[in-house]
């Protein structure tokens with residue numbers, strides 16, 4: 237397919253990755269941007285999309301997200317560590333719907349690429365269904381297969397610390413054989429928090445597989461408390477730290493930051509969950525006192541507790557960083573002269589910096605000839621964006637927009653949202669088997685999310701969450717004496 241986006245206001249990046257706004261046409265040929273320029277003549281095969289009064293943005297790149305969790309939305313609003321371990325309550329079918337719902341929420345909000353941290357290694361089918369739902373949704377994804385500890389029983393909650401038992405390794409091998417999926421749009425990655433705690437033979441075994449399977453993205457969460465233990469320092473001691481790592485969360489010491497710099501390790505700041513779950517104050521990705529500002533990116537983390545809308549996370553991160561900076565001045569009895577950080581920096585974290593974090597900067601993250609066609613158009617004249625959209629399109633997106641302002645989303649050259657509505661999801665192979673259908677409208681997805689949520693909710697009510705939260709913290713090396721409730 238070929239599309240000509242005509243007469244839009246496009247947000248481009250120059251060679252220094254500074255934003256450049258131009259009035260232009262954009263021609264998409266197959267899954268690539270083939271031409272950018274004024275008055276492009278539409279090829280006979282091209283469908284013309286009028287982009288007058290539209291802002292054309294690169295698709296957003298979400299560098300840390302547990303995509304399967306949709307049926308748990310709302311459950312963890314007032315809690316610290318949210319319910320990743322409750323994957324145990326999900327059947328393989330539940331995971332299909334949760335994953336599809338998660339991907340479609342992201343696409344609706346203009347996210348076109350995600351680093352998925354998939355805590356769904358309950359059975360092989362849980363993983364296969366997650367991959368198949370991702371492929372069906374149209375999302376570009378690195379599916380981070382997960383060896384994390386699992387719940388071995390739910391009541392009382394007991395955690396099996398060894399995520400390598402049973403099907404775990406054979407399923408990883410099988411997925412590696414299958415990867416990539418959907419013409420390369422979805423590919424396998426590794427997601428594991430065990431580097432610091434697990435026996436060395438597991439680390440060696442996994443790293444050998446990473447090499448053998450040519451996996452180029454390894455995701456890991458870092459500790460709640462900086463330095464207790466320090467993930468980057470432990471990874472260096474193990475001799476495995478490399479630019480393949482993508483660290484979830486922005487809490488770090490200067491020593492950690494120096495290691496990120498030395499090994500070109502990128503990190504994902506997830507402002508909403510970092511502040512809710514006390515992981516970090518998401519300011520590192522803005523200010524440069526640790527010298528790793530350019531290694532930062534943004535993630536949604538848990539759409540159980542916040543919207544899967546990356547410009548929203550950019551906004552929260554930006555304003556938190558401005559607030560923290562103002563507080564520094566205030567402690568000296570001063571008032572800040574400027575706001576310090578720009579909407580452009582926030583926008584770049586959600587786009588081109590995310591592409592760098594995923595080692596995909598030559599393919600995605602900005603609008604350029606030859607790059608993959610992952611594009612989002614916003615209605616510059618919407619009630620939320622009007623005037624701002626003309627004055628400063630980047631400010632309009634970062635500070636004023638919501639998913640309701642997004643008119644069109646294109647991923648890999650395929651339209652996934654048009655005229656403000658998600659397109660029909662076409663299904664084949666195993667997705668067809670799971671759902672018994674060959675296509676799905678959003679209403680079908682919502683009905684099935686509600687149906688499966690009802691059953692999961694019944695099971696979840698039997699859980700002792702307070703006990704579970706303590707066990708999750710223990711799994712990350714946090715003891716009771718580390719905890720307190722501040723004013």
Ligand SMILES: [Zn+2]
Pocket residue numbers: 300301302353457484537
């Ligand atoms: Zn996470």
